[in-house]
Amino acid sequence: MKNFRSKICKLMSLMLVSLMLAAVTVFSVSGCGKVVEEIDSNKTQLYIEYYSGGLGSSWLDAAEADFEAKYNDIQVIITKTDKATSMQVQDLQSQKPSAQIYYGVDSIYYQAINNGDVADLTDILDRKPDGDTGLTVKEKILDFDLWSRAGSKINSEGIYMLPHSDSFFGQVFDYDTFVENGWIEFAANTEQVKNELTAQGITFEVDAITDRLIFKSSTNVTNYEDGDYIAACGKDLKYGTYDDGQPQTWAEYMALLETIKNSGWKGFIWTKKYSPFYSQPVSAAMLYQLLGEDGLKTYKKFNGSFVDTLGTFGEVGATITVTPETGYKVYQMPEVKQTIQYAKDTYMNSAYYNEDSLNTDTDHKAAQNKFLLSYKKDDPEEGKFIKPTAFLFEGSWWENEAKPTFQMIAEEGQVGRGYGERDYRYMFIPKMPGQKGTQYYIIGQGCGGMVVSSKQSAELLKISKDFIVFSLQDKYLKMAQLDTGVPKPYKTNMTEEDYKKLTPFGRFLSEMVNDTKNVRIYRDSVEFYTEPMNYLSGKPDNGTFVTKVTSGANAGVYTALDTGLERLTVDEFFNGIAENYSPEAWAGYYNLVREYYE
């Protein structure tokens, strides 16, 4: 018996040790499930860590292959991960980082930048990825001023981070549905409009029944096809572009919402589950548009002045000066209250929102589905479960993300509603009373950066920089955009053929990003880390619309407009922001930053 037990023990031990060894071998060889490239000992290895989210990686794979072909003594090894940037920063802070180049999901590298963990990339800004006739890296970067501030040290020295990806938020609508329902602003049949169309090289005819203008052809590129109704031009004053047919004033926008409601549709849907990430950018766009560039500078830098039209700080109409020490005052700027009011009037108005938006079980994919399945409203079976909804608050990647739903819809016989078939666009915030901004504001959230580790040999550092310049060639930037529809934060030379490969939403994004005269992309998440008062103070980063109600049934802290405005009045919300950012609370934040500088 004893012998038998001993044998069993031995056998079990062997089995267990073998299993553990096998597990160790499997994990080390496979890299926990990832296929790892075999190391070529005759080549120099360049390791890249790439955040592989919804923005694709085919462009990087192509750049890798071409780079290896060009420099046959270098092997590029890309690890695609879903690591948060904070994890990458920890890796960069270690003695021996696991990669040379890091691509992040966002741009929160300030610790690595200020600690000298990443290399200065200033020298590559003047290099020309597309050859001598092309643009320099610096010229290619969209909003270089922002990225140079975000990429430099606190003392403004150097540029240690370059942009890698862009993503925007807004209210998505189906332009085709809006045309079908007559919800867009059609071009008026007037002599002035006709002259403008002719001047733009557009031929048209007049629909005798509706009195609308019908597109026939154009000498320039437009987003119309023969037979389409021509919509009123937008801020760019051109017909057949991304911003056509949208309401231009707040009154028109409110009238549109009323029309939508009266048609039996709901106005808005979004996911409150991930509040405030989906609805807040819409309100932020309202606020920033109201503030304009000067007001925004005061608001974001806690430095400047504003006119206190509400009399919050005493006399109505007094000019209030804001310094970093009294930065809490910006949260009481009249535009903040105006924004809260507009949120309450529009997407937080029970007459307009789809009730499911406020349900805790509606995540972003459920919101997408509800929006996309609006067309089933008249279906005899499924129609009773459908609340058709006109606007979806979503990020620029949503169409790519919703591919399975598009596929399902197409498989159900609605091929015309499959992926890339419908003309989805963002509806801009129209001109609001008292607004100081002259452009449409769109909020950029989760814009990714790329950095190069400084802890490497001079040779590898050179190779890393070479690779970055190489990968910024127009063909790779375009490839990334064509793959996902989302443009990278670089200027590209998109041809007409390229545009045709994009979905209508992809084309919309491209046109929007390139119209820097009329559209202000405010990359909020990048901007946040250019101001030390934000990240050195320990101030919560969900910032703008955090309110504190100190008494009553609704007492407590509300971290988002959609959660708060369900219960609070506009005044309660606005006054609660003052409670949250009290002078005492602000003094705590300010002192932390001051301590750092001292």
Add this chain to the structure above:
Amino acid sequence: MKKVIKQTTKKYLFVWSVLIYPTILFLIFYVGVNLNSFALAFQKIDAVTSVRTWIWFDNFKLFFKMLAEDLQLQRSVINSLKTYILCFVISFPLMILFSFYVYKNFFLSKVFRLVLMVPAVVSSFIMGLLFQKFVQVGMPAFFLQYFDKEIPNFMRDSRYTFGTTIFYAIWISFSSSILLIPNAMKEVPEEVIESAELDGVGFFKELWFMTIPLISPTLTTLIVVGISGIFSNVGPVHMFYMYSAYPEVYNVGYYILVKTMTESTYTLYPQLATMGIMFTLVLAPVTIAVKVILEKYSPFEERKKKNNSKAVMRVRRNEAK
């Protein structure tokens, strides 16, 4: 000598090969993490360099300031206590009653067992989602269709949100207890029960005077574990509301979670670590005291003592003989 060493090696190889992995995990993820947390409570983290410096008791002073001024923290503390007390008062007796029902194999007991066990088998995420759908979509539609009555949204209306989370917590807690308690009840000697039944002991008397005392070690464990988690349990709040819960449903576990996840830097971590230590300091003596009291006055322990003393007497008698 060599043979002895070889035999000892053989003997312990299996034991060590089994223990080494969990021991490493324990050292890293329990000992290491807690030591780090403890050290953090006395430190400050530089927002840029992440360098930690010792500031000793500053975080503790800040904690008391927060406790005095932070409305949300105060509410979280109250809610955590309320949650435990309510769950204990409502859930504990019901758990015992249902378990006894199942243990006695009464009418439909297997069905009850299956129904109550489902949440333990199905992923908690799925259960949470089903519950949310039922409360926010199914139930209102049902009342509207069959009673023509609009009911409030129990997960959004401030009058009901906290109650809903409590209800869910109680319901979910049934699933684990329905596995645990009946199995403990099965350990009650059959002859004792049979004898009691012959003496005409009824359902409630059997439960009160025999079963509960005999399973008291299991019940003690459940109570002690519950108390130790009062300030760390998040409950269903995160699952229902992610990071934007209504203020009235906050508890301490959720408060710390939200602060950790929505903070842009690590600078707040020391304060949160301090909070953890302070709540542990409050709760640890309570937990230990409850454990000691329950064990001391447990009928099971008394019976054990009596049995032990009887055994000692028997041995002495034999020795005397």
